[in-house]
Amino acid sequence: MSGLIGVALDLYLERIGEADDQGAVDLVFGLLDDGVPAEDLLLRLIAPAQHRVGDLWAANQWSVAREHAATAVSEATVAAVAARACPRPTRGRVTVACAYGEYHALPARLLVEVLRLRGWQVDFLGASVPGPHLMTYLHQTGPDLVALSCTLPTRLPRAHSVLTACRSAGMPVLAGGAGFGLDGRYARLLGADVWAPTADAAADNLEAGPLPLFPVSPDAPAHVTDEEYTQLLQRRPELLAGVLDALTRTYPPMASYDARQMERTAEDLGHIADFLCAALYVDDAAVFGEFIAWTCAVLRARGVPAEAVVTGLRILHDRLRDLPRACRSLTEGIQAAQAAACSG
Ligand code: B12
Known part of the structure; x- marks a missing residue:
């Protein structure tokens, strides 16, 4: 049975990649008719296909729109499987x-x-x-x-x-x-x-x-024992504006960024600040380090080198010197970005 699903995975991915609702549902219904249990279709076909959708988007092979369309088809397919099974x-x-x-x-x-x-x-x-x-x-x-x-x-x-x-x-x-x-x-x-x-x-x-x-x-979660999480949350807007400004001055390629690239950079900085908050909340620098490693891979696939991330994180580190736990996470992030820069 797992062989059937293995063969179907590429086909399913192809169909969702083409926003082909009917094709995806037909494929899955065919597998149900062949005796593949509905649960296996949900967890061993649709779930791994969604992970592949994520990988393809991260590698810049699929656009955001294609990822959205594929996910919409998977949602429709899950609904179709559920409607057909309809257990009491x-x-x-x-x-x-x-x-x-x-x-x-x-x-x-x-x-x-x-x-x-x-x-x-x-x-x-x-x-x-x-x-x-x-x-x-x-x-x-x-x-x-x-x-x-x-x-x-x-x-x-x-x-x-x-x-x-x-x-x-x-x-x-x-x-x-x-x-x-x-x-x-x-x-x-x-x-x-x-x-x-x-x-x-x-x-x-x-x-x-x-x-x-x-x-x-x-x-107790770490945010209860000190104020770093709350402080970072409160300082987020002015911090991000300041970092974007400093990055524009210290990272030369940004001088030629158009409005869209600037907007994306601001969005990326926003995600970086959010993951830093999350790392502070659970007191685990790895949350931040892993996100930075992932961000560097995503940016590299879009032609932005990890050096840009290293520069941005250094600026953040400079501005958050009064928050020791934030600095520890930032140091882990800088190391992750440097490792990405070396491997790239
Ligand atoms: C589709 C998608 C979206 C869609 C989601 C639409 C939808 N209806 O779900 C949209 C476009 C909204 C989206 C938005 C974003 N996304 Co997104 N998304 C994905 C993608 C490609 C697939 C998600 C999915 O369907 N996964 C499939 C299932 C099977 O995932 P699963 O986690 O394995 O689920 C199993 C278990 O976790 C468990 N489980 C889940 N919930 C629960 C609950 C309980 C109680 C239990 C017991 C078990 C359980 O059961 C599931 C089945 O076994 C993932 C890639 C990925 N690897 O998941 C990225 C991903 C999760 N997204 C990501 C990001 C960054 C974002 C955005 C921040 C992007 C942005 N720049 O704005 C936003 C954030 C939005 C938000 N605030 O929530 C990152 C997260 C990176 C990180 N380090 O955390 C990923 C990994 C990116 C990637 N590689 O493509 N995304």
Whole structure:
């Protein structure tokens, strides 16, 4: 069965890359008719194809528009698989939501459909759910479990608010998504009751009976012990304007940037500041270092050398000397960018 899926993966990618909804659905229905389980189609065909979409975008082989179109087709395909399977709920009720500001709804949707296939009654609230509204909904509907999805580490502070509110209301939360870290370490740190790396692992855990809950973390999240996270958040607008200005003066190629390139650089700096905030929030410089390594690869594919990132990070470091934890993350980021510059 895995052989069938392996062969279909390239074909599926081709179809979503051409925004071919019908072709993608036909392919997947054909595999269902051949006996491939719906769950395998969701997790071993559509999910890896979406990762490939990300890689193709990162390598500048696919445009943002093509990535959006492909993702829209995958969403339609997931819906078609779900509509065809249409299982009756035989187990408890789960609410699945994405943290506020988190627009990666498809990873959560895959969890939703896997849980439904396994007999759970699932309410799916979709992308970017404001915390207070989520809490009201949970109080009104009283699910057995809340499943919170977070793909970007930058959304962890918002996820934390939900985790805290659910904990005080005595509602168990299952956390998941790449933002919580490969081993779920930020889920544990921020007070989730349980974490799972994938949708099927989550479903297996739930089926196995009472959840193996995390012990309450003895470490308070770092942002509670000092003011660096809050300070960086408050200083963000003037800091970014100042860094963009200094970068224009110290990085010669920027002198000839057009308005669009300037806008993109400002956006990249914004993401860099957001990931720095996230690293401070969970007190883990690796969050920042990994993002910088990824950013350098993305920029290199677009003709921007890692030296530009090194220069920008040095300027940031200079301006944040009063924040020692931020400086530690920035140092890790500078090292990651220098390594990228050497390998490029
Ligand atoms: C499609 C996409 C988007 C779409 C999302 C649309 C949608 N409807 O989902 C849009 C265009 C909105 C988007 C926006 C952005 N994106 Co994007 N996106 C992607 C992409 C290509 C695919 C996402 C996807 O479908 N993944 C497939 C699933 C299967 O992912 P998964 O994480 O493996 O999911 C499994 C588990 O995590 C788990 N799981 C997920 N949730 C939960 C919850 C629980 C409770 C449990 C138990 C388990 C669980 O179950 C899933 C199935 O097993 C990824 C690439 C990638 N590698 O994922 C980038 C990616 C995630 N995006 C990225 C970025 C940077 C962004 C932007 C910041 C880009 C920008 N410049 O604006 C914005 C941020 C928007 C925001 N604030 O949320 C980066 C993140 C980099 C990083 N270091 O963190 C990635 C990795 C970029 C890449 N290589 O292409 N993106």
